[in-house]
Amino acid sequence: MTARLGTGLDDRLPDVVALYRDLHAHPELAFAEHRTAARLAERLRALGLEVTTGVGGTGVVGVLRNGDGPTVLLRADMDGLPVAEVDTVAHRSRDTAVGADGVTVPVMHACGHDTHMAALVGALACLAADRSGWSGTVVAVMQPAEEVGGGSRAMLADGFLERFGPIDVSLGQHVTSAPAGHLYARGGVFMAAADSLRVTVLGRGGHGSTPHVTVDPVVIAAAIVLRLQTIVAREVAPADTAVVTVGSLHAGHQENVIPDRAELKINVRTFDPDVRARVLAAVERIVRAEAAAAGAPEEPVIAPLTDFPLLVNDVEATERVRAAFAAAFGEDAVHEAPRRSGSEDFGCFGEAAGVPSVFWNFGGLDPDLYAADAQQPEAAVASGRAPGVHSPHFVPTALDPVLRRAVEAVLVAAGCWLAD
Template sequence: MDATKVVESFRPDLTPYEAIYRNLHAHPGLSLQETLAAETAAKHLRALEGFDVRTNIGGTGLIGILKNGEGKTVIVRADTDALPVEELTGLEYASKVREVDVEDQIEKPVMHACGHDMHIASMLATATTLHGCQEHWKGTLVVLFQPNEERAGGAKAMIADGLYDPKKHACPVPDVVLGQHVMPDAAGKVGTRPGLIASAADSFRVTVFGRGGHASQPHRTIDPVVIAAHIIVRLQTVVSREVDPRDSAVVTVGSVQAGMTENIIAAFATIKINIRTVKPATREKVLSAIRRIVKAECEASGSPQEPEWVSTSSFPFTVNDNEATATIGEAFTKHFGDMHNPSSTLLGGSEDFPILATEAPNKQGGKGVPYCYWTFGGTDPTKWKAAEEKGTLEHDVPINHSAYFAPVIQPTLGTGVDAMVVAALSFLK
């Protein structure tokens, strides 16, 4: 039986999974606080006879291992964390949650603004499908739920906590690692891309120092807000004047914080910088330019001390294995037809997913196994088509991390399930 017939015969009724999705969307958890997601996943996997479930890996991470005879080992991964965003979708199941963020101990609104709740729900239905059709595949399936993707810490934490250590969590060594992400494309579509599919990302919290005092006597102070302002403006020239126009890079200052009131010049200012690049050499060049500019602006303003740098996250390049991607692409074309795009656009976002593969032990005694990462659409197809015809996609279709981002439940959920099942079956023969 081919993959399409298996999916059609064994895919469960997705109504309960739609309910799981709504519940997860209404009750999100910030990075390192994904308790409900982990509990939901563990309970579901334990109810499927044969799954060996192991929890609390690198925080709230967990795996479910299903051994089904001799064959390849495939890891399928879903991420579980939400974002500090106040939801504005107006949905009946919109999040109203607020949590104290463990990173800075500040209470924040919380929303699944990147679709990880859809990843969880579709992965649970995937596990059910593959559990039910074991007579049609051989090998070992590992269903992995990873926390803290948004801050690039989850995959590293699971590895550091002994994910593949036979004396600890004993995750079987994979032959391939698979992952997917819902995107603001038309629901029902899937996209693969060999080679580079997602950029690297580096984030920093930079504190620049001045000398505080009364706002009426600026001559007796050194204003860190002015220093920060000059840095922010000058950083806009890194990409426009130092990166080859044929290359690609993004430098974003997403947060500026200084002072408590308007009549006091603060003693320091903090800016948070995010950098995206698609080439290693460009990555180094851009990071060097940013450090140079920050240092120079501080010196030009007479800052009393060196700026303080804290690396808050670092995502690797996501580079799909060509052979694995070709295998999945062929299976997707057969299953999805012209709804599969085998040459999808390079993603602007970044992922820590590759670490689960690059840090896995291999059969040659080293590290690194093949991996493939793809996308599936989450926008109402009718809305997408109308916006496309009007040329208003950028305005009318909310993107990931937007307060308005909420995938239409169907056919998004069904597509996510089909894609992961078909991809897994292309290796579990």
């Protein structure tokens, strides 16, 4: 496949860019990707794939057969985020949606899933149009709800493997804040496990002038926030890694009313199952202990929100893909990725099927933003020169190099198994 890299891509790239702009302008939240799924199903049918919709909710699966050979799963995710996009491109999103909590929010493809979908459709168009250089079966997965960690599991629970398996390898990619044209991969543990919890602290409300007859949940919540910071500093070994974040804290409505409850949302990220268990146990211990120390009338309620498994790349398969990338694009364009504390549910497909998984990143922004530091693009994000993913500014502007390389990467990686 490397020798046939990008066959017909020059002619198809304008259509890939147009699809990207359409998807970018009309993002949808997790498990609500109805327009997106319909547009993708229409495209895949036009390419001659066998298309199934409604898999795991809004998921779309397209199957492209070309004789005997391996079955390769290629995955792209579909959902956007509740983020208000800044006005930098003509195709920016102006859409809103009603979130799970009933609140209307702006929606944006701030994580770049629009590039993943457009690139996969572009790669499928190349494979469908010229079948002379490959053989086997491609199972194209347009997955819902990656942002909440439930999409791949929903598709698997809907009989994905029984309906579309068996598969031999699972491949996926994700845009990142890095220079266009560059690729980043690593074997072994690549992305963190993530656990999100909702904690409700139950106190006893009353008037702000008589705090002595209340049990103030705001004070308990504040103590919990501060105490949680000691988990990483004092309970996780220096050689290990963990992140504990309180991203949301809500209590009360008026300054002279002590509320009867406070709600915290906590996110934990880890790279090791034992560390994960210890950190989660410490979170629960601290929450309950601070409530008890304050004399709370009831135990706090701790409820899980979302969880992502570790993303682990098969070492041998990843090296196979990395070597193919280097042969196709040059060693200077292919980098060893660091372990990322972000999380993904892509690995659920390969884990459930018992086959190798390979997941890589591709650069999504203007190379000039990163100076000469393609190997460590995080420095440009930390300095503010370049936006990171989930930012309202994360919008690829150099679409040809970004989408061209994303399509090429899918073709090269799939070719490691499909090429004659």
